[in-house]
Amino acid sequence: MIRGHVQLNSPIPAILCxxxxxxxxxxxxxxxxxxxxxxxxxxxxxxxVIGSLVxxxxxxxxxxDDPFVVxxxxxxxxxxxxxxxxxxxxxxxPNKDVxxxxxxxxxxxxxGDLENARTLFDEMPQRNVISWSAIMAAxxxxxxxKEVLSLFRKMQEAGxxxxxSVLVSVLTAxxxxxxxxxxxxxxxxxxxxxxxxxxxxxxALVDMYSKCGCVESxxxxxxxxxxxxxxxxxxxxxxxxMNGDARKSLELFNQMASTGTQPTDTTFVAVLTAxxxxxMVDEGLKLFEQMGTIYxxxxxxxxYACVVDxxxxxxxxxxxxxxxxxxxxxxxxxxxxxxxxxxxxxxIYGNIEIGNRVWxxxxxxxxxxxxxxVLSYNIxxxxxxxxxxxxxxxxxxxxxxxxxxGCSVIEVDGKVQExxxxxxxxxxxxxIYKMLDLFSKIMRLREFF
Numbered sequence: 001m002i003r004g005h006v007q008l009n010s011p012i013p014a015i016l017c018x019x020x021x022x023x024x025x026x027x028x029x030x031x032x033x034x035x036x037x038x039x040x041x042x043x044x045x046x047x048x049v050i051g052s053l054v055x056x057x058x059x060x061x062x063x064x065d066d067p068f069v070v071x072x073x074x075x076x077x078x079x080x081x082x083x084x085x086x087x088x089x090x091x092x093x094p095n096k097d098v099x100x101x102x103x104x105x106x107x108x109x110x111x112g113d114l115e116n117a118r119t120l121f122d123e124m125p126q127r128n129v130i131s132w133s134a135i136m137a138a139x140x141x142x143x144x145x146k147e148v149l150s151l152f153r154k155m156q157e158a159g160x161x162x163x164x165s166v167l168v169s170v171l172t173a174x175x176x177x178x179x180x181x182x183x184x185x186x187x188x189x190x191x192x193x194x195x196x197x198x199x200x201x202x203x204a205l206v207d208m209y210s211k212c213g214c215v216e217s218x219x220x221x222x223x224x225x226x227x228x229x230x231x232x233x234x235x236x237x238x239x240x241x242m243n244g245d246a247r248k249s250l251e252l253f254n255q256m257a258s259t260g261t262q263p264t265d266t267t268f269v270a271v272l273t274a275x276x277x278x279x280m281v282d283e284g285l286k287l288f289e290q291m292g293t294i295y296x297x298x299x300x301x302x303x304y305a306c307v308v309d310x311x312x313x314x315x316x317x318x319x320x321x322x323x324x325x326x327x328x329x330x331x332x333x334x335x336x337x338x339x340x341x342x343x344x345x346x347x348i349y350g351n352i353e354i355g356n357r358v359w360x361x362x363x364x365x366x367x368x369x370x371x372x373x374v375l376s377y378n379i380x381x382x383x384x385x386x387x388x389x390x391x392x393x394x395x396x397x398x399x400x401x402x403x404x405x406g407c408s409v410i411e412v413d414g415k416v417q418e419x420x421x422x423x424x425x426x427x428x429x430x431x432i433y434k435m436l437d438l439f440s441k442i443m444r445l446r447e448f449f
Contacts, residue, residue, distance in 0.1 A: 003035040006042070014039035015050065030066045033058055037072040041079050051076050067093070071100050078107025083116075098124070102131045109138025129160045136169040145173035149182065162189070164198045171204040180212040187221075199225060203232045210239025230256075230264050238270040246278030253287075263295050265303070272306035276313055284310045304328050305337040312345030317354050320345070339368075343375040347382065355379040359392070370396070 005014035018036050021028070028036075033054070040051035055073060063069045070093050077086035090096065090104050101124045108117035121127075121135045132155040139147045152170050155162065162170070167186050174183035187205055190196040196205070202225045209218035222228075222236045233256040241249040253271045256263060268291055275284030288307050291297045304327065311320035320342050324330065328338070339362060346355035359376040362368040368376075373396050380389035 002032065002039070006035045006038045009042060011039035011043040015043070028057065028061050028063075030063050030069060033063060033066075033069045034072045037069070037076050041072075041076045048080050048082075051080070065093070067095060067097060067100070071097070071103060074100055074107070075103045078103055078110070081111060083107055083111055083113070098126055098128055098131060102128070102134050105131065105138065106134040109134060109141060112142060114138060114142060114144075127158070127160075129155070129163050129166065132160065133163065133165040133169065136166060140169045140172055143176070145176045148173040149177070149179065164195055164201050167195065168201055168204045171201070171208045175204075175208040175211040178212055180208075180214065183208045183212060196221075196224075197226075199227065199229060199232060203229075203235050206232065206235040206239060210235065210242060213243060215240060215243050215245070228259070228261065230261055230267065233261055234264065234266045234270060237267060237274075241270050241274035241277070244277065246274040246280055249274035250280075250283065257295075263297060265297060265300055268295075268297060268299075269302055269306060272303060272310065276306060276310040279314045281310060281314050281316065301335060302337070305335070305341060308338050309341035312341050313348075315345070315349055317342070317345055317349060317351050321354055321358070339372050340375065343372055343379065347375060347379045350383065352379060352383040352385065355383075356385075356388070363395075368395075 001017045002014045005011070005017060014036065018028070018032070021032075036054055037051065037058075040047050040054055043050065058064055058069055058073065070089055074086045074089050077083070077089070086104060086107055090100060093100065101120060105117050105120050108114075108120070117135060117138045121131065124131060132151065136148050136151050136155075139145075139151065148169055152162070152166070152173075155166070167190060170186055171183060174180065174186070183205075186208075187196070190198075190201060190205070195201055202221055205221045206218045206225075209215070209221065218236065218239045222232065225232050233252065237249050237252045237256070240252065249271055253263070253267065256267070268287065271287055272284055275281070275287065284307065288299065288303065291299050291303065304323075307327075308320050308323060311317075311323060324338065324342070339358065342358055343355060346352070346358065355376065356379075359368070359372070359379075362372055362376075373392055377389055377392040377396070380386075380392060
């Protein structure tokens with residue numbers, strides 16, 4: 001009964017069933033605790049307290065060394081972000097199976113603790129495909145996509161066949177790195193083993209093709225998804241938007257609404273961004289107003305930033321400034337995206353008055369970051385306000401702000417190569433610079449002739 005309630009995602013009846021069992025003077029055994037702890041894991045409120053009490057019962061009834069019970073307890077503490085207790089249980093268990101190792105790796109990965117996750121992964125006596133999936137997902141969460149592909153190659157060398165979760169991590173990495181060749185291989189593999197019908201994997205394919213600029217391929221995969229959820233629609237709407245087809249993005253949004261699929265926060269970020277790049281101000285403002293009234297999606301800060309960007313890029317700088325003051329409650333309620341959108345437009349349209357006002361407000365609040373300082377400096381410099389430009393330049397030097405170096409990623413023979421501006425660590429750095437110098441000389445010669 002306890003297990004049945006858990007399978008129906010009903011944790012409270014499962015826990016009450018256990019209490020009834022105790023009232024009947026029936027002793028729990030090693031089959032009782034795994035589903036009971038699972039119930040505590042999926043319980044939302046007071047789950048940590050109840051889970052600790054169940055843990056006490058595990059000790060009281062003598063099952064503290066049972067591998068199945070300990071494994072579920074480790075999962076419970078991992079999900080509740082208590083990796084200290086999880087690690088204590090793990091270290092005290094003499095016979096650790098692959099499930100325990102994987103649970104710990106996954107727990108550390110979800111906490112963003114890559115150091116402990118990788119250490120455990122490297123120390124594992126044996127690994128299965130779930131273990132590889134856990135460590136790849138961990139690197140994907142911190143956006144180390146190059147390492148995701150590196151791990152995938154090592155997993156293949158170990159002779160393990162990838163499962164859906166592994167392929168999703170790989171496709172996410174391909175999408176961010178532009179590694180379309182690797183993405184095509186994953187798609188081919190998924191087709192061969194009939195995995196492409198998995199909606200999560202299909203959505204990842206849509207995202208990968210879109211971000212690699214293959215919109216037709218993305219649309220083809222999207223159309224093949226039988227039961228499209230909000231994630232699939234969002235991936236496709238974002239995909240056509242980022243590739244410059246605003247009208248198609250709005251058309252897909254209307255189709256999504258007509259099918260009865262509830263739009264999400266991400267949906268509106270996608271369509272508002274599409275309107276911004278196409279300078280479709282009226283359509284964008286209308287969608288923003290409809291968010292709460294028709295679709296019952298409360299606007300978040302990113303949606304306000306999209307509207308500011310929409311107005312600013314269309315040259316409606318005063319309207320953007322008023323929107324921030326009236327709709328958002330002032331510049332103090334914004335973030336770097338909001339300020340950067342308005343300042344960037346001030347520079348493009350040469351509006352020194354609004355740019356100056358925004359900069360003064362940001363400095364008075366003490367919230368100016370590197371990007372807003374550089375934008376303000378360029379606005380003043382290009383307007384001939386040298387005195388103000390020097391003041392901004394001085395603040396950049398005083399706080400010792402450093403811009404992150406530019407990064408380029410290319411795919412060669414199925415392998416991703418990453419280059420940072422000014423970086424000489426690449427083993428072929430000298431040959432690369434010589435080739436670039438040669439290209440530069442050839443270009444100068446062509447200009448001469």
